[in-house]
Amino acid sequence: MASNVAALCFFALIASASATVFFEEKFGAGWEExxxxxxxxxxxxxxxxxxxTAGKWYNDEEADKGIQTGPDARFYAISAEMEPFSNEGKDLVVQFTAKHEQKLDCGGGYIKIMPGGSDMAAFSGDTPYNIMFGPDICGVSTKRVHVIFNYKGENLLTKKTITCETDELSHLYTLIVKPDNTYKVLIDNVEKASGDLEADWDFLKPAQIKDPEASKPEDWDERPKIDDPEDVKPExxxxxxxxxxxxEAEKPEDWDDEDDGEWEAPMIDNPDYKGEWSPKQIDNPDYKGxxxxxxxxxxxxxADDKLYLYEDNKYVGFELWQVKSGSIFDNVLVTDDIEYAAKVGEETWGAMKDGEKAMFDKAEEEKKAEEAAEREKxxxxxxxxxxxxxxEDEEPVEEEEDEYEDTKDEL
Known part of the structure; x- marks a missing residue:
């Protein structure tokens, strides 16, 4: 029994040692470097x-600092270099937190993983990327998590609609891509979507198509109902x-045939009239659909069993457009260790969420109290x-009464 436990510990240590953190950023002092x-x-x-900044609400003002967009109606682009890696045969986890404390009305909140070969000093919307992941909000219609993979030069958006968070608090976004061509999307460490890469993105041509040479047989009957041949029009x-x-109409008593013409009763709908006759419908016994x-x-x-694979991953960055700025990004992680990513998520977002929520709620209460006081004032x-x-309206009336009394005295 002891030997089995020792063996399990040994293999756990090997697995832990083989796990790699490709990039991690909690935006502490010196992050600009x-x-x-x-x-x-x-x-x-x-x-x-x-x-x-940590923004307007936080748990720990220093520990919760991230990078915030500003001013409004601007393009934002910033990147950092990773040690180049390939995710062949490995899990790939991309994770970060986003806080839209400005209550984002239209703008992106996503992160990009990029290959080498680009001038990142000029990082833009045209810079090639491998993966784009994160929330995107614009108006009422767009409130979704983008998961876009580049495949053979084409950027492919997931066919699933994954709803993002839209409040003013921090949320943890996690993308897991596995070497068996499956994936998961988590928000706040809770799974929101999962499935097969080939099924949920248009990486490949469809495995099957309709036979272009096939034609409908002449005797194919598509009529679900037919006229009842035994139904005969009544005589x-x-x-x-x-x-x-x-x-029930009666000729008016004052009706004069010579002056008014021959009286005729008005016409009404015939209750016995049934419209044009048509035979009743019955199920078609020859119906084939x-x-x-x-x-x-x-x-x-x-077929491609390596849809998940990106041989060259070198940069991580945020490239955004925001109409209303103020989003804060933090706790960026790129790793092949799913358990480590979950642990980091709990140590960062998990540790801040309650204190941040309490500070936000207090600010909202103070805001409502201030607005109520202003309304009362x-x-x-x-x-x-x-x-x-x-x-002011009463004074002229008094003057008019005085003038009336003076006039009366004079008279």
Missing amino acids: KWTPSTWKQSEGTAGEFTW GFDDIPEKIEDP MWEAPLIDNPEYV AEEERKKLEEEGEG
């Missing part, structure tokens, strides 16, 4: 800047008029103005 702001959009005056059916004279061409193997389909001022206005 690792990150390169892009010159993209600077000449146009539309480049934003990242500032180092005299077509003789029933649509309108008849109102049997709607015809579809049979599926055949797609000659253009080429405004109401008091309104009432005061109304009272003053009523007093």
Whole structure:
């Protein structure tokens, strides 16, 4: 028994030793030395800047510092270099926290993993990337988590809709890509989506297609219902008029045939009229359903058991457009160790969330109290103005009464 426990510990140590952290950034002091702001959009005056802050609510002001976008309506781009790696045969985990304390109305909040070969000093929306992952919010319609993979030069967006968080607090976003071509997306360490890469992205041509040479057989019957051949039109059916004279109508007593013409009763709908006759419908015994061409193997389909694979991963960065700035990004992690990523998530986001929420709730209460006080003050001022206005209206009346008394005395 002891030998088995020792063996398990040995293999656990081997697994732990083989796990690699490719990049980790908690944005402590000196973070600027690792990150390169892009010159993209600077000449146009539309480049934003990242500032180092914990924001307006936090658990620990120093420990919870990240990089925040500002000012509004700007493009943002910043990147850091990793030790180049390939994820062949390994899990790949990309994780970070995002806090939209400005209540983001339109803008991105995603991270990118990029290959080498690009000038990261000019990092832009055109810079090639391997993976783009994170929340994107714009208006009412777009509130989703982007998971985009580059495959043979084409950026492919997931076919699933993964809803992102839209409040003003920090949330942990985790993407796991496994060497068996499966994936998971977690938010706050809770699984929100998972599945097969080939099924949920258009990496490959479809494995099967409709046979282009197939045609519908001439005797294929697509009619679910048919006329009942035994249903016969009743005799005299077509003789029933649509309108008849109102049997309850009476000729008015003052009706003069010579002056008014011959009186005729008004016409009304005939309750016995049934419209045009048609035989009743019955189930078609020969119905075969709607015809579809049979599926055949797609000659253009080429299987790929390495859809997950990116041989060259060298940079990590944020490249965003935000109408309303103020998003804070923190706790960036790129690793092949799923357990370590979960541990880091709990030690960072997990440790801050309760204190941050308490500070946010307190700020909201103070804000509501201040707004209520302002409304009360405004109401008091309104009432005061109304009272003053009523007093001003009474004075001319008194003057008019005095003038009337003077006139009466003179008379």
